[in-house]
Amino acid sequence: MSASLRPVKIFRPAAVTALAAGLLAGTVAPGAAAADSRTTVPNAAAGQDRPELQKAIQAFVDAGFAGVQVRVNDERGEWVGSAGVRRLGSPAKPPTNGLFRLGSSTKPFTATLVLQLVAEGRIKLDAPVADYLPQDRLDRRITARMLLQHTSGVYNYTGELDPDGTFVPGLIAPGRDLVEKRLRSYRQEDLVRFAFSKPARFEPGTGWSYSNTNYTLAQLLIEKVTGRSYAEEMRRRILRPLGLKHTVPPSTRTGIPGPHARGYYRYEDAGQWKVVDVTRQNPTYLGAAGGMISTSEDLHRFFSALNSGKLLPAKLLTEMRRPHPKSGALGYGLGVSVQDLGPNCGTVLHHNGNALAGYASIMYSTPDGKKTLTGSITMGDAAIEPSQAYVKPHEKLLEEVFCGGQGAS
Structure with missing residues (x-):
């Protein structure tokens, strides 16, 4: 294990709780299903017969989720x-080559873009972002590092937790509001303006708090420095060089352009429980913080390339993997989390995510990029709390992939 990783040593139960938070943190909201598939994705190979992995992913369905698709790349192959x-209502399984919404698994892509610009000397990691991105009310003490590491203190436009644990909605509130607003387009500047209208969580650099606004500012920073859109920079610097043909940067397009499973949202409205197909969503609400679409194969290629040193110089990869001490059990660095799963398991890097509603993504890698776990989970109509129902099957899947089924002890 590389000494530069400085992983947070946790697994159960604290680790899994933190990792579940990593999966489901960062968003609040929406989408319905695209009828036409404009992108053709090759059928994924069936791979070896590994019943322990099939049993592990079936556990998500048994816990109440509608569907799951997973890809494992390790010493045994793929x-x-x-x-x-x-x-819902159909017996067909989710396509293993299907596209899905990444949610906050978008953040490592965004962080990589920023760090590439740092490597080129176009951005200084610890210089004021305001030097590059003049914005009203942007505190001059906030740096690019603080944005990527969630230490800026900027209010989260997708919602915050009060000190007593009460959730305070952002621009989109859970429930009917989410359903009604899920197809709206948002300008990134307007998301930032909303966040700046709220009090900062703390003085820049003095605390840690997950905020999607940090990555919205990172998107604006990338666009200001390069003179190109975030989507074009993503294609130029990452998607085309790695051959990620099925990864889609955020745009105003509400459908998923290829084979996919549908995601659903269960909510209470006027005393009645309702289930809505939220496959269609407008990615502009999450943008560089969570608006991308991809496949498990593309996620594997990206995260393996990143962790094997193909996208960043070694010095910046080390910076990316250095957890901030105040991020606690999540072990958050610059767009990735670093965690030690225990003596039988080793260290993993990850960033999971959820879209506005309906979809969750998983993305894990060993430090050398040789073993990865990527995939998607879709919500259905079961009466479950996803962040709670997710914990046990998630733990078992990590054990099977990274611990050989032996657990952390």
């Missing part, structure tokens, strides 16, 4: 599998 249903 395995792909799915469980559950592609859509």
Whole structure:
């Protein structure tokens, strides 16, 4: 294990709780299903017969999720599998080559873009962002490092937790508001303006708090420095060089352009529980913080390339993997989390995510990029709390992939 990683040593139960938070943190909201598939994705290979992995992903369905698709790349080769249903009311399984919404698994892509600009000397990691991005009310003490590491103190436009743990909605509130606003377009400047209208959580650099606004500012920073859109920079610097043909940067397009499983949102409205197909969503609400679409294969290629040193100089990769002490069990660095799963398991890097509603993504890698776990989970109509129902099957899947089924002890 590289000494530069300085992983947070946790696994159970604290580790899994933190990792579940990493999966489901960062957003609040929406989408319905695209009828036409404009992008053709090659069928994924069936891979080896690994019943322990199939059993592990089936556990998500048994816990109440609609479907799951997973890809494992390790010393035994590649395995792909799915469980559950592609859509409610149909017996077809989710496509193992399907596209899905990444949510906050977008953040490592964004952080990599910023750090590439740092490597080129176009951005200084610890210089005021205001030097590059004049914005009303942007505190001059905030640096690019603080944005990527969530230490800026800037209010989270997707919602915050009060000191007593009460959730305070952002621009989109859970429930009916989410359903009604999920197709709206948002300008990134307007998201920032909303966040700046709220009190900062703390003085820049003095605390840690997950805020999607940090990555919205990072998007604006990338666009200001390069003179190109975030989407074009993503294609130029990462997607095309790595051959990620099925990864889609955020745009105003509400559908998923290829084979996919549908995601659903269960909510209470006027005393009645309702279930809505939220596959269609407008990615501009999350943008560089969580608006990308991809496949498990593309996520594997990206995260393996990143961790094997193909996208960043070694010095900046080390910076990326250095957890901020105040991020606690999440072990958050610059757009990635670093965690030691225990003596039988080793260290993993990850950033999971959830879209506005309906979809969750998983993305893990060993430090050398040789073993990865990527995939997607879709919500259905079961009466579950996803962040709680996710914990046990998630723990078991990590054990099977990274611990050989032995657990952390």
